[in-house]
Amino acid sequence: MKITSYQQNLLSDTERLTAFYEVIREKSKGVIYDLGTGSGVLGSWAAPLSRRVYAVEKDPVTAKIARKNLSKFKNVSLMVNNAKTISFPEKADVIICEMMDTALIDEDQVPVLNSVRKYLKKDGNIIPCGVFNGVEALDVNIAHPCYHEGKSPQHRLMSELIIYDKINFKEHINPEIDYSITVPINNNGTVSGIKLTTFTLLTPNFICGPTPMLNPPLLVPTNQLNVEKGDEIILKLNYSMGGGLDTLRASIKTFS
Ligand SMILES: C[S@@+](CC[C@H](N)C(=O)[O-])C[C@H]1O[C@@H](n2cnc3c(N)ncnc32)[C@H](O)[C@@H]1O
Structure with missing residues (x-):
């Protein structure tokens, strides 16, 4: 399956990826949400270290790529939906949310976190924080x-x-x-x-x-x-x- 050039650019940014990799490896456990999973790369790092990953992607074309990349993990549930309005069947130990844009203006990071934060366990972590x-x-x-x-x-x-x-x-x-x-x-x-x-x-x-x-x-x-x-x-x-x-x-x- 052909990856979009936007997702390819995200995957070519090694400084960004290395930073996320380090922290996901350190913090992953229990139940993880990967909001805006894109190619599924961040969820794929969390999956071997957790009980269940809920990977959410609103764009159906991108979600097909995520489905293929995440298919080998039996503990990943892919949800093709808008993370602003979705509900989850269990609370999260860790929320990974990379819908970042400069000053958080042009992407859904803030509205999504304002809506999903209620599902985070009290001692849970958000990556980035x-x-x-x-x-x-x-x-x-x-x-x-x-x-x-x-x-x-x-x-x-x-x-x-x-x-x-x-x-x-x-x-x-x-x-x-x-x-x-x-x-x-x-x-x-x-x-x-x-x-x-x-x-x-x-x-x-x-x-x-x-x-x-x-x-x-x-x-x-x-x-x-x-x-x-x-x-x-x-x-x-x-x-x-x-x-x-x-x-x-x-x-x-x-x-x-
Ligand atoms: C910056 S990319 C990050 C992709 C991947 N997590 C990574 O780090 O390479 C953000 C992704 O979030 C998705 N997205 C944006 N807003 C969303 C929303 N409200 N609900 C679900 N997915 C969303 C976009 O389609 C895109 O695939």
Whole structure:
């Protein structure tokens, strides 16, 4: 069966895979949910170490690939369904959920976890267990949000990285982000955009990424401001986690 190029890219990202492999091998036991199983790769690592794996995939074409890859494990139940609305016959010791996207905006990680968390045993684990989101001011010439791949699009950093959000997946997450963030400027010139960077916590002590397929930095245009080193600007940042990039708004003003 032909694997999709998206799933192939996910499987080619060795830094992402190695991080998940390490943690799944360490934490797997009992009942596991693998939400957004894709090719089934993460569930296949959990299966030999657990009693039962519930692998959930909403895309029927991708689910066919998972079915083939997971068929040799007699303890895996594949559910072709939306993990936002599905119910499970037993509680989980571990929830693996890799529906990640930068700042958790463009994929279902947050709505899925908000819906499924009630099935996690009290002492259970979620892999990954959370994210830190950071922002930097940029001089960049872009018209729309775009991911930073290789050296493109070119940009100049105008501030230090500021961590503006720390999200723990075991707690309820408000998907609506509405922040005013003070950003100290460390260069003379123009600010015309921001860079959002997401650091993934596989466990509280194991941070991974960004990698090419795990939350690559997202560049977002803003209005334009002339700035000097030592200035502070206020970034107004709005988006809905799981709502898609259309919900993303970023604007800046001088500190007054
Ligand atoms: C980033 S891929 C990860 C695939 C695989 N777990 C891996 O790590 O290589 C996310 C997968 O989740 C699936 N997915 C996205 N939203 C979903 C949802 N609400 N319910 C079930 N599956 C979903 C996508 O179709 C995709 O296959």
